[in-house]
Amino acid sequence: MDLTIKKTEYKKKRKLTDTLFDIGVYGFAILLxxxxxxxxxFVIIASFSNPAEVANGNVWFWPSEWKLDGYIxxxxxxxxxxxYFNTIIYTVVGTFVALAVNIPAGYALSRKDLVGRKWISLFYIIPMFVGGxxxxxxxxxxxxxxxxxxxxMVLPFAVSTFNIIIARTFFSTSLPEGLWEAAQIDGCNTFRYFFSFVIPLSKAILAVIGLWTAVGIWNSWFNALIYLTNEDLQPLQLVLRRILIANESLLGATSGSLATELRQLSDMMKYAAIVVSTLPIMCLYPFLQKYFNQGVMIGSIKE
Incomplete structure (x- = not known):
């Protein structure tokens, strides 16, 4: 009888502890x-609000005095x-090229029968820490x-050692060796096995590396600043940077009420530029979220 009472009390205490733990975890997750x-x-509502209201701290959760001047x-x-068109093309083509070079490299390094595997891995890893x-x-x-x-904007920086290591870990831990042996028995060569079995079973890691690469290319402006002088080839991020810098220079050359108006317009354009440059890539994430979460977890469990 005493043992039964103790078990019941233990279950109640454990249930209470689990409940408190869940509350703490969910509370922290919501806060984060x-x-x-x-x-x-805030950036979104500020881009539609009166910049004077934003500067005075009157905008918190909803736009004040709806304005589209910044976007216009x-x-x-x-x-x-x-x-915008240039950035879309760079992102699509650059992501495809990155997947075309990093995924096969990761798969090759995951094969234990690859001759010189350790030396090839070292060849990839050294430039990761020591750049030219x-x-x-x-x-x-x-x-x-x-x-x-x-x-x-596409070829020179397509190879990513980090992405190759992630892909190698994914292939090493997710593809059973027996699958390759069974494919060999059926007369399947390496290339057919890679395209017929490995790629269809690797949607998660394709989504992860594809999303990382797409975000990186979409947000890139430094490479364009260094290697592009033709305005017709410049991506969105570099153009937005140039417009905002030009506005700041114009502000420095004016004074009085005109300077105040230009300052407010410049602030609205800054918020609008952030929305314009980030919204498309943010809309892409929900479609890849399932594969993204799966690929990150599998690729990070073990080597």
Whole structure:
């Protein structure tokens, strides 16, 4: 009888402990979510609000005096649309090229029968920690004739050692060796096995590396600043940066009420530029979330 009472009390205490733990975990998760979401929400509502109200701290959760001046002024720039198109093309082609070189490399390094596997892995890892520097990279790109061309935003930086390691870990831990042996018995060669079995079973890691690469290319502006001088080839991020810098320079040359108006318009354009540059890539994530979570977890459990 005493043993039964003790078991019942233990279950009650354990249930209470689990409940408190769940409350703590969910509370922390909600707090973390709010800390991440609110700055994004604030930027969105600030882009539609009166900049004077934003500067005075009167905008918190909803736009004040709905205004589209920032977006109107931003999209008056004809170069915005061309740079938007350039960024989309760079992102699509660059992501495809990155997957085409990193996924096969990761799979090859995951094969235990690869001759010189350790040395090849070392060859990939050393440049990850020791880079050649900006000037040597610029000279090499120039020698290859990629300077100020479309391909300079796609080819030179397609190989990523980090992505290759993630892909190698995924293939090592997720694809059973028996699958390759069974395919060999059926007369399947390496290339057919890779395209017929490995790729269809690797949607998770394809989504992970594809999303990481797409976000990186979409947000990239430094490479374009260094390697592109043709305005027709410049991506969105670099064009937005140039417009905002031009607005700041114009503010420094004016004074009085005109300067105040320009300052308010400049602030609205800043918020509008953030929304314009981040919204498309954020809309892509929900479609890849399932594969993204699965790929990250599998690729990070063990080597």
């Amino acid at each position: 979510m709010l800390l991440i979401i609110y700055p994004l929400w 002024e931003l999209f008056k720039q004809d170069i915005i649309w061309r740079s 520097g900006l000037i040597p990279t610029y000279l090499i790109i120039k020698e290859f004739g990629l300077l100020d061309t479309f391909w300079v």
